[in-house]
Amino acid sequence: MSPRTFRSLGRSISVGDSGGFSELIRQCGEKAYNFAFRLSGNEQDARDLVSAAFVRAWEHFGSYETDKPFESWLYKILHNIYLDEVRRYAHSHTVSLDAPAPREETSWDELLPGADPELDSGLLRREEDEMAQKALSSLPPHYRAAVALCDMEKLSYEEISEIMSCPVGTVRSRVHQGRELLRKAFAQLHKTGVKHP
Amino acid sequence: MKTHGENELISAYLDGELSEQEARALREHISSCPACREEHAGLRATKSLLARAPRRAMPPELVAQIEARLTRPLWKRMRDRILPPFTVLVPAGAFAAAALVAAVWFGAHRVADDQSIPLEPLLAAHSRYAAEALVPPTELVAANYSAQLNAYYGDPTDQE
Numbered sequence: 001m002s003p004r005t006f007r008s009l010g011r012s013i014s015v016g017d018s019g020g021f022s023e024l025i026r027q028c029g030e031k032a033y034n035f036a037f038r039l040s041g042n043e044q045d046a047r048d049l050v051s052a053a054f055v056r057a058w059e060h061f062g063s064y065e066t067d068k069p070f071e072s073w074l075y076k077i078l079h080n081i082y083l084d085e086v087r088r089y090a091h092s093h094t095v096s097l098d099a100p101a102p103r104e105e106t107s108w109d110e111l112l113p114g115a116d117p118e119l120d121s122g123l124l125r126r127e128e129d130e131m132a133q134k135a136l137s138s139l140p141p142h143y144r145a146a147v148a149l150c151d152m153e154k155l156s157y158e159e160i161s162e163i164m165s166c167p168v169g170t171v172r173s174r175v176h177q178g179r180e181l182l183r184k185a186f187a188q189l190h191k192t193g194v195k196h197p
Numbered sequence: 198m199k200t201h202g203e204n205e206l207i208s209a210y211l212d213g214e215l216s217e218q219e220a221r222a223l224r225e226h227i228s229s230c231p232a233c234r235e236e237h238a239g240l241r242a243t244k245s246l247l248a249r250a251p252r253r254a255m256p257p258e259l260v261a262q263i264e265a266r267l268t269r270p271l272w273k274r275m276r277d278r279i280l281p282p283f284t285v286l287v288p289a290g291a292f293a294a295a296a297l298v299a300a301v302w303f304g305a306h307r308v309a310d311d312q313s314i315p316l317e318p319l320l321a322a323h324s325r326y327a328a329e330a331l332v333p334p335t336e337l338v339a340a341n342y343s344a345q346l347n348a349y350y351g352d353p354t355d356q357e
Contacts, residue, residue, distance in 0.1 A: 051259065175208055
């Protein structure tokens with residue numbers, strides 16, 4: 001959509017017409033849903049996050065700068081909602097947004113099946129995906145978001161800094177630290193004898 | 198190029214975030230430094246694993262659910278944002294109801310306890326009565342007292 005189309009959409013939203021916005025949901029929903037899933041780690045929370053993000057975007061569409069990508073703005077809203085939820089949880093539990101997360105009770109060798117040459121590629125991909133998600137979910141929220149936006153949504157550091165409201169240098173640090181934490185998780189898999197991609 | 202302790206450069210290189218000059222210097226360093234070569238290989242494998250993760254399709258019904266929320270009146274949307282979700286409210290309401298019932302039950306029993314006759318004044322009255330009574334204390338038990346009276350006046354049930 002061009003900036004002019006977005007301005008026109010803004011006018012229609014201001015009079016309560018949701019038709020054009022529905023088109024935006026269809027265009028950007030898949031990306032938002034994937035980002036939400038990588039942040040939350042489960043389908044139900046991803047649905048809630050995406051739903052809340054679109055509703056908030058609809059309510060505050062007047063503050064959207066039409067010369068910037070709508071998806072980045074939507075990611076930013078979604079990320080803020082996610083952090084609000086994490087902080088709400090942290091209010092009653094001890095959680096840090098930056099410090100390494102405590103290890104989960106489940107060990108890696110319980111989460112992953114043993115290497116089997118007969119497994120087909122589809123099954124292997126699913127296992128890889130589950131492993132990647134488990135590893136991502138073990139990261140503190142800021143690292144998780146930075147790595148997901150960089151490696152899965154394939155955004156530049158500049159775009160990520162806009163979404164996460166932090167300097168580019170901080171993004172670079174978070175992406176790198178996040179990957180290092182993931183490497184440690186994968187290295188542990190090696191020790192337990194599970195095939196590592 | 199100094200990279201030990203600055204491994205962020207390797208990540209930035211993998212992400213295409215270095216200038217051409219920085220990238221060239223890093224490539225030269227990696228070619229001559231086994232530790233940084235190993236670091237580069239490990240980070241690249243991690244990045245590759247995440248990049249290969251399959252995309253998920255947005256659940257089709259979710260679009261309709263979001264559209265339905267958009268057309269809800271503003272006050273209902275605000276209420277949804279302020280109040281906890283239904284899945285939280287139902288257990289919370291059940292817990293509150295159970296706590297209320299328990300409080301009423303314990304309160305009622307406490308009132309009943311408060312209304313029961315205290316033992317100490319009763320024993321004191323009994324002792325005072327025993328001291329002042331003309332009947333000997335060993336005969337204060339009602340059955341014995343009746344037996345004494347019957348012995349003195351004669352048993353009314355005795356026809357003889």
